[in-house]
Amino acid sequence: MRVIPVKHLFFLFLIFLAQPLSATEHPNIVLVFIDDMGWGDFSCFGNTKASTPHIDSLAKEGIRFEQFYVNSPICSPSRVAISTGQYPHRHRISSYLASRKKNQTRGIANWLDPTAPMLARFLKQAGYATAHCGKWHMGGQRDVNDAPAITTYGFDVSLTNFEGMGAKLLPLTEVPLKTGGVKKGRIWQDATRLGEPVEWMLRSMITGGFADKAVAFIDQSQMNQRPFYINVWPDDVHTPLFPSVGNWADSQRGLYLSVLEEMDQQLSRLFDRIRKDDLLRNNTLILVCSDNGPEKNAGSAGPFRGLKATLFEGGIRSPLIVWGPGFIAPPQRGTINKTSVFAAIDLVPSLLDLAGVSAPKAVHFDGEDLAKTLIGKSHQSRSAPLFFRRPPDRKEFRHLKNLPDLAVREGKWKLLCDYDGKRPQLYDLQTDPGEAINLAGQNPELTRRLIKEILAWNATMPADAGNPNFKLTHKNAEQKQTK
Numbered sequence: 001m002r003v004i005p006v007k008h009l010f011f012l013f014l015i016f017l018a019q020p021l022s023a024t025e026h027p028n029i030v031l032v033f034i035d036d037m038g039w040g041d042f043s044c045f046g047n048t049k050a051s052t053p054h055i056d057s058l059a060k061e062g063i064r065f066e067q068f069y070v071n072s073p074i075c076s077p078s079r080v081a082i083s084t085g086q087y088p089h090r091h092r093i094s095s096y097l098a099s100r101k102k103n104q105t106r107g108i109a110n111w112l113d114p115t116a117p118m119l120a121r122f123l124k125q126a127g128y129a130t131a132h133c134g135k136w137h138m139g140g141q142r143d144v145n146d147a148p149a150i151t152t153y154g155f156d157v158s159l160t161n162f163e164g165m166g167a168k169l170l171p172l173t174e175v176p177l178k179t180g181g182v183k184k185g186r187i188w189q190d191a192t193r194l195g196e197p198v199e200w201m202l203r204s205m206i207t208g209g210f211a212d213k214a215v216a217f218i219d220q221s222q223m224n225q226r227p228f229y230i231n232v233w234p235d236d237v238h239t240p241l242f243p244s245v246g247n248w249a250d251s252q253r254g255l256y257l258s259v260l261e262e263m264d265q266q267l268s269r270l271f272d273r274i275r276k277d278d279l280l281r282n283n284t285l286i287l288v289c290s291d292n293g294p295e296k297n298a299g300s301a302g303p304f305r306g307l308k309a310t311l312f313e314g315g316i317r318s319p320l321i322v323w324g325p326g327f328i329a330p331p332q333r334g335t336i337n338k339t340s341v342f343a344a345i346d347l348v349p350s351l352l353d354l355a356g357v358s359a360p361k362a363v364h365f366d367g368e369d370l371a372k373t374l375i376g377k378s379h380q381s382r383s384a385p386l387f388f389r390r391p392p393d394r395k396e397f398r399h400l401k402n403l404p405d406l407a408v409r410e411g412k413w414k415l416l417c418d419y420d421g422k423r424p425q426l427y428d429l430q431t432d433p434g435e436a437i438n439l440a441g442q443n444p445e446l447t448r449r450l451i452k453e454i455l456a457w458n459a460t461m462p463a464d465a466g467n468p469n470f471k472l473t474h475k476n477a478e479q480k481q482t483k
Helices: 006-017 053-061 075-084 100-106 119-125 189-194 203-223 252-275 344-355 444-460 468-482
Strands: 028-034 063-069 129-134 157-159 168-176 182-186 198-202 228-233 284-290 317-323 335-337 386-389 406-410 413-417 425-428
Touching (some): 028 075, 053 317, 075 119, 119 129, 129 203, 168 189, 203 228, 203 252, 252 284, 406 444
Parallel strands (some): 028 284, 063 335, 129 228
Antiparallel strands (some): 413 425
């Protein structure tokens, strides 16, 4: 019998450690993060004007969560939170990323620091195959053309749109003319300089393009016997809205509903790829939610007050569906969780737990591990309060004036106030989810305590230009430089 030298055994041990994870022992994860969709837009969340049967079918086999939050009422910071498990303000991203000048004026970064803790990176380092398919908007937009590639953040492959670096799908548009025929066009043409290759596709079909990329990645991952993590982040329900010509409508709301239904249809090919494969069906988690509340006259916030860019419930509460027959016990399938309060930052530690993957000990998440809640084994809420800060450029937005600056959710209570703690609004969300009755005057001690908590939290976060003290500090600095 041949004896293998000890030094060779060491190298064989290293090779063993480098082997990919078993695809049958670790769950596949697909995160569908929809742009600018309201809490009440899925038909399973109460929409009677449009039908989303394919997403509804996930809910029938999964769990609907009614008290799930995103961590910002606007795009880029919401995406940072769900990717890092941390408040996006820690990374100086508190509004949508735009041009360098506009970012500087608002006191925010041009892109997410590539060393930030990333769910995708932790999973990839553990052996997962990782892909990003869809909108990115965490760096690489407008004139910011030197941002890190999406693959820098822990993805093996990426396919994005006009707000990200690397390969992309860009939208062609078709608008029916009243005189007959169709007007064709292209939007965001200059995004080609943010990375190639570029494929032009009808905006009305672009979610299908991202779904097809995800399906191809699933096929490859299965062939390689590796578990996968995939972002599928569609942007077609974000304005401007371009449904297919045959589904065109005359109103903004009508256009939105048409696009919503077409998005649901195009996502079905991804859902069917997983559900019709026994191995995938029993070992895959699909999560579906929205990045923030809806635009006025487009999506619906359901029973909630406020829209996109506001800290009222309509701006930050998101529908969440979790599907996974292999993880959710039969009695819990098709149920509605009305009580568990948690947020996007909690998904990162929770999904790592479900995947059997640990983050480095030095990483501190603002999110909490609620893995059992996600799969219906518990109705636990996060233990710490949830804190929110408005985007610096959204003190006023559209028809909404003098909006609150800060908010905190603790138990059944929600408090909103300004940076100085003034103009407090206190709501009992258990009895008043529409935030109609301000109870601050009737609960002075509770109001003072929650104001103290939200001001203390905000003081730990880097300031942006929404804070008057930020403007004052920078104004003084500019004055000193000119003297």
